[in-house]
Amino acid sequence: MKRIGKQTICFDNPPTILETASIVGPKEADGPMAEYFDQTLSDEFWGEKTWEKAESKIIKETVNRVITKSGIPANKIDYCFAGDLLNQCISSSFGLRELNIPLFGIFGACSTFVEGMCLGSVFVEGGGANYVLCATSSHFCSAEKQFRFPLELGNQRPPTSQWTVTGSGAVILAKSGEGPYITNITPGAIVDLGIKDGNNMGAAMAPAAFNTLMAHFQDTGRKPSYYDAIITGDLGHIGKDILIDMAESKGYNIRANYNDCGVLIFDKNKQDTHAGGSGCACIGTVFSGYFFKMLKEKRYRRILLMATGALMNSTSSQQGETIPGIAHAISIEI
């Protein structure tokens, strides 16, 4: 691998995305992406007593499924990179505690899925691993309870609010294979332009997405038209429009081939999800479910996958802090 430009790493022997898996909740099962997921749940508990335990079960079963689908025995997977939105990432820790694979716990809020793929691909291409597993999860109920209000209150949601995706996405990266390949990565720095509204995450994260997108184009010399699709994680309808405008202000037109997983996963008009989906599982499930299949079928040949995260918690908001954003991007090509 070699560093190019300011913050991009280019792989000489690009790791393959060997397999993916996705499990989603009932709301996602009613959305336009439903047919692409491996499994859809009929309720938010999945037989568990709490939402947190349900979320742990979802990531656990998604990981078991990607291992089964890949045909790689679990003991051949060298390292796991996983994290989630719950305090101290307990969904991952409890969900994966019986896995017996060395674990790197990661936290990038909703950017976690691509953060894991960045780290995993460096391990694989560098010779530190033959196979790595990257996984993440989120859950509407556990996230609302933790970040906003108890669901039992029945609070009204403002139009800028997003709906945390219930689900998990997991991928296995391999040293060699038939692709799609991770050809380069552009990890991002924190950007905080002063948004304080925890019900407007799209606006808080869009500047970080813009920053990483510009760095990616400048580092690689690529233009938006290089990609069949530029996909962000969970900017939603509002953040998506902001990113389009910000890119345009710098002379990059991404209108033709850019979309956001938070826009894609729900039907805004029918599902009452306001500004769209969010959460670690938003890009995790939409990539694992939809885009991976499109790449395998060669309906897309080059995509830029960029996950965005809002690095706040309820205490920081109560203490009057703004919301720092972050975004990590990877190029995936076939």
Next chain:
Amino acid sequence: MKRIGKQTICFDNPPTILETASIVGPKEADGPMAEYFDQTLSDEFWGEKTWEKAESKIIKETVNRVITKSGIPANKIDYCFAGDLLNQCISSSFGLRELNIPLFGIFGACSTFVEGMCLGSVFVEGGGANYVLCATSSHFCSAEKQFRFPLELGNQRPPTSQWTVTGSGAVILAKSGEGPYITNITPGAIVDLGIKDGNNMGAAMAPAAFNTLMAHFQDTGRKPSYYDAIITGDLGHIGKDILIDMAESKGYNIRANYNDCGVLIFDKNKQDTHAGGSGCACIGTVFSGYFFKMLKEKRYRRILLMATGALMNSTSSQQGETIPGIAHAISIEI
């Protein structure tokens, strides 16, 4: 780099630990390690209004200090790996939001410091970075408030409880230099033997430390006597004794050269810290303050640095869950 054994990566061109920095709070300033830290604070707020903001300031200033000490301009540092104990790692996110270095947020509870050095060294040795920064923090007051009880309650602390270190440790790793070198890494898997007592972290984490220690010896073919010192993060007095016994049961005698940063940082008899220090900053400050200097002075030539983490939160404990442990180890040699 190459993988050896079950879970170890051995570096062909070992990254150098170029520089370290450490800032600690008033309790640590009264302890036996005080003279080795770069800065000691006279109170827990450091001019901020909340403990969380104080913790962010501590990691921010520690990172600024390690950059200054290293002489490497901040814009030459390629990536940062950071995390902490606060929900959603806000100490790191807010403390480092002006740094403008691409950030990988990590969460391994108190294992975070060595987790970051594992990841950073793979990036450096693999050719993905020339310089990386690894940092972590913890704060007694913010941790007690979040994980246990409001400090204002004045709760009695049981003898098994540990005292979260207030402080931050940071290191810069470089592609080349005069050492000390990170020669190999042994990241660990989650181990959960069923401990439920959030006031007995040492017992919860010791089995994970044992697991990683055994893997390290088996993967490398080394024996305890290979190292001048084997150092764990924050098992404290109780966890330290458990690890010694567990290692002995497998024929590894580590009594002569093993110690724990949670034992070293406080004077048990004079400081009322019960089972010893804990927190991400425990190994972070003791390594950055003391062991790095001992290595530079060649008073130690080979150490095994192993950080341990307890991957629970207050919700998981309230829901009756046990405490999963994890431990990551790195060999540092001169």
